[in-house]
Amino acid sequence: MLPAALTGLLASAPPGVDEALELTDGLDAVLTDGLARPGAEGARALGDLAAATGSSPLAAPVREAVSSVGSGPVSAASLAALAGARTALTGAVHDALLAVLDTALGRTRAEAHAPAAPAAAPAPELEGARAWLTELAVAGWRGVDRDLAAGADAALTPLLEDPARRRLAVLLDGLGAELRAHCPLSGDQDPPARRWGDLWARAVLLAQDAFPAWPGAPAEEVSGRLLPLGADLHQHPTAFQVQVHALLEPSGGGPARLVRTSVSALKVDVLTRESVWGLVAEHAALLGALAEHRALEVEGMPLLDGGDLVWHDDRARKGEPADRFTAARLHLSGAAAPAVPALERHPARIAEPVLLEGYAAKRTTGPVPGLALDLDGARLPVSLLRSPDSSSLDVKAAASSGACIGLMRWDAGQWSVQLLGVAAKKAPAGQTHTADWALGPTDPKSASALRKSDPLGTLRERAGKLLRR
């Protein structure tokens, strides 16, 4: 990205973003105090929400939901309408942000296909989730006690069995763990209202019978050479996901395509840092290519509309060594970007691969110590929140870097870059990437410590003994 484009991007939010977020903040304040007692300010915020969606297909259900709040029990349909209105607003914010980012990057994005078809059958296993999400909304974050927080377990247990319900199960578990850790809130403590509002609204949508099982169906099958750019790592106490951003060179020719491929596993809280990689070890070709900086040859791999390559390790084999910076320099600026599936549009999903070079990394003091990349005066913060501890890419490596491959993010109302890999300023051949430990830590001390403690092996052995008797 050119410094001038970055300066423009960082200067101001696109028109409408602040106004839309004011509306969702209004709903989040109502969710903080609980739908049972919205108060005068809450009623005004709900009225604004109804007015804002007044010319959309959501108009009637939202109007009905808003008028029902505060008078008797809250219906499931009302909750879905409120979550839908909030999602429409965050979706619009996403679109505005991604459009200015695409412009700054000179990136061409595919036109969105029609949304995935709704699931047809009713899903009784979702009832527990809907009931818990309703109780949360009625009580409000300030009213969540230990028992209500623990209700996540009962809501998600029937969903764990079915891998097709993994999205909702993992989301409820993550939200439940946060509520258990922080609730009941002490009187002077404010909840992370926007964050919990985001999680709640997405969960309500995922808990609807009609929510499509696949984000961007239907899939086409693709073959070609896959050049990984880097790995974005996600985890909460009971889940771990590796999302690899890569360039696909289709075997039939044509421009390289930006794709993402994800592998995930359920886990337990004590598995963190270097011990998480063992959870996804079954995807040996993918992890091998990540650890050894190689390309992959894929054959007949399903690719969803949203750019998600559905990984089948048996349809891939490790290819030649491939330098990620070389791949990014050659292909990233002309690569075709996929459309974002309608129901996934949210600022948190913005994760656009970029190559940044010729910057000066500067430590910042600010309210909290941080790091920023200075590109000819334009200062792009490095997201430390998204800098994983399960890799050797630490702040020190980032601070001494001269080039990076990263993801452009929009967190907490500002742009930042999440680092996937860096090249040292003094010796550009020296690279550090987030997935260098995919096959185990590369430094001997950590490797032998992990072999010795082997937390995953120890727990799996116990599980084998106790659960399969």
Add this chain to the structure above:
Amino acid sequence: MVPTVHGRRLGKVPYVELADGRVQGVVSSGSAGERVYVSSVSADSRTLSCATNNNRPCGGLRGAPCKHIRSLIDEACRHYGAERVAAYLRMDAGQDAKDALMGLQGPVEPGPTGVVFTRFLRYLSYLEHPGTTAPIPEMHWFPAGRSA
């Protein structure tokens, strides 16, 4: 987000949690290979409990913590940090957290053995579910970041 936990010696204490107003968990028996003890300390009255998973009371628990409870507290501190454990048990804020926890005293009462052991089995069952390769976009809200 949830504060990241640190490792613990899983061979010794395969399960620990701060839940239901207690520090509770499962502790491996020092001697008999397979046997485990379910131990807990409650926050409100510092009630101590320890029994095998078959509900046989621990012979070493008499007013002062038995070796299982001491292991549980040690590993809970390793896992969550002594400050968080002491705060959960509402120990005196003035005292050093680790010292306060080591001086723990309280009445002995039968604990929630069955409940904790069932939660331990549920915990282990997370490792038995197959992984998926369908994308989970919701995980973007849970970056594997360094908690400062």
